[in-house]
Amino acid sequence: MIAVKTLGQFIIEKQTDFPYAKGELSRLLRDIGIAAKIVNREVNKAGLVNILGDAGTVNVQGEGQKKLDVYANEQFIAALRSGGECCVVASEEHDECVYIESEISKNAKYIVAIDPLDGSSNIDVNVAIGTIFSIYRRQSLEGKPLISDVLQKGSEQVAAGYVIYGSSTMLVYSTGKGVNGFTLDPSIGEFCLSHPNMTIPKNGSIYSINEGNYVHFPQGVKDYIKYCQEEDGKTGRPYTSRYIGSMVADIHRNLIKGGIFLYPVSSAYPNGKLRLVYECNPMAFILEQAGGLATDGMNRILDIVPNRLHQRSAIFLGSEVMVKKLMSFLKRTDSERNNDHISAINAL
Ligand code: AHM
Ligand code: MG
Numbered sequence: 611m612i613a614v615k616t617l618g619q620f621i622i623e624k625q626t627d628f629p630y631a632k633g634e635l636s637r638l639l640r641d642i643g644i645a646a647k648i649v650n651r652e653v654n655k656a657g658l659v660n661i662l663g664d665a666g667t668v669n670v671q672g673e674g675q676k677k678l679d680v681y682a683n684e685q686f687i688a689a690l691r692s693g694g695e696c697c698v699v700a701s702e703e704h705d706e707c708v709y710i711e712s713e714i715s716k717n718a719k720y721i722v723a724i725d726p727l728d729g730s731s732n733i734d735v736n737v738a739i740g741t742i743f744s745i746y747r748r749q750s751l752e753g754k755p756l757i758s759d760v761l762q763k764g765s766e767q768v769a770a771g772y773v774i775y776g777s778s779t780m781l782v783y784s785t786g787k788g789v790n791g792f793t794l795d796p797s798i799g800e801f802c803l804s805h806p807n808m809t810i811p812k813n814g815s816i817y818s819i820n821e822g823n824y825v826h827f828p829q830g831v832k833d834y835i836k837y838c839q840e841e842d843g844k845t846g847r848p849y850t851s852r853y854i855g856s857m858v859a860d861i862h863r864n865l866i867k868g869g870i871f872l873y874p875v876s877s878a879y880p881n882g883k884l885r886l887v888y889e890c891n892p893m894a895f896i897l898e899q900a901g902g903l904a905t906d907g908m909n910r911i912l913d914i915v916p917n918r919l920h921q922r923s924a925i926f927l928g929s930e931v932m933v934k935k936l937m938s939f940l941k942r943t944d945s946e947r948n949n950d951h952i953s954a955i956n957a958l
Contacts, residue, residue, distance in 0.1 A: 617643050617792045617801035627787055634695045638720055641693035642743055643801055645686045646773040646781055652681055653775040678733050682726035696720050697748060698755045700919055702888055707760055721746045721759055723888040729856025738776035740858025744892040745769040764891030764912035772858045784899040810902040813931035814868025815849045818860045826876035830940035861893050865900055870928035882924035886916050890925045903933040907940050
C-alpha cells in the first residue's frame with residue numbers, strides 16, 4: 611500500500627528544518643490550507659449557486675470585484691484571524707492593510723500578503739483560477755505593525771505559495787527549501803503530497819504572454835517574441851504559445867513543463883500590470899526555489915524594495931535559459947538592432 615502524506619503531516623515533518631521554529635509558521639500554513647479547501651468548495655459549485663458575476667463593488671485598483679473574489683478574500687482573512695499567527699494581512703482586495711488586533715494576534719510574528727482569487731476574468735468561464743500568498747516575518751518589535759513590515763523585499767519571504775483551482779486543485783508552496791505540490795483528494799478532503807521537490811526544467815519551449823498587446827510592448831520584448839516564433843531546428847523553435855490569462859495557471863504549467871511567462875510594461879500599463887507584493891514576489895520566490903529566474907527586465911524581482919502596497923511591476927519568469935535569452939534581447943541597443951536588420955537585408 612502506498613502511504614499518503616497529507617499537507618498537515620508534511621508541514622509538521624518539515625518543521626524540523628527550522629530548529630528555532632515553535633510551530634507558528636506550521637499553524638499559519640495549515641490555516642491557509644483550510645481556507646483554500648473552503649474556497650475550493652465554492653469554486654467548484656460556483657455554477658450552481660448565485661455566486662458568479664460581479665459583486666457590484668469596486669476594489670482599490672478600480673476593478674469590478676467578482677463575488678468569488680469577495681468570498682475568497684473573506685475566507686482567507688477569517689482563517690488568518692482565527693488562527694492567531696498573523697498580525698497583518700495585505701490583500702489585493704483591500705486598499706489598506708488589514709490589522710488583526712485581537713489579543714492573540716496583535717503580537718503575532720507573521721505578515722501575510724495575498725491575492726485571494728487571481729485570474730478573476732476567468733471565473734465566469736470555468737477556466738483555472740488561483741490564490742497566491744506570501745509570508746513575511748514581522749520586523750518591528752512591538753506596537754502596531756509598521757507599513758515597512760509589509761513592504762519588505764521578496765527575498766525576505768519566509769514562505770510563499772499558490773493554490774490552483776484547475777482540473778484538480780493543488781497547493782504548491784515553499785519555505786525556502788525547495789518546492790512541494792499537494793493535490794486535493796476530494797474523497798478525503800485533504801491536500802496530499804503529489805509533486806515532491808518540484809523543479810522547473812532549465813530550458814523550455816513554451817512562451818506565455820498576452821500577445822494581443824504586442825504593438826504596445828517594448829522593442830526588446832517584441833524582438834524576443836519574434837525569436838520565439840522563428841524556425842530553428844537546433845533550439846526547437848518555433849516555440850509553443852500558451853496563455854490562459856490566470857497567472858497561477860500559466861506559471862504552474864511552465865513550472866512543470868518548462869517555459870517563460872511575460873507581463874511587460876505597455877502603454878496601457880506603464881508600470882506593468884501585476885502587483886509586486888502579492889503576485890510577483892510569491893511567484894518569483896517559488897520559481898527561484900524551483901531553479902528558475904524572475905526579473906522585471908533589469909532587477910531580480912526579489913531584490914526590489916516595494917514602496918507601495920499595490921505597486922505594480924513588469925515581470926518575466928520561468929526556465930533559466932529562456933529568461934537569460936529574453937534578457938539578452940532586452941539589453942540590446944538600437945544600434946545593435948539596426949546592425950542586425952542590415953545584416954538580415956544583406957543576407958537576402
Ligand atoms: P487579477 O488579479 O485581477 O485577476 O489580475 C491578474 C491577472 C493574472 O492572473 C493574469 O496573468 C493577468 O491578470 C492577465 O491579464 P491580461 O488579461 O491583461 O492578459
Ligand atoms: Mg491577481
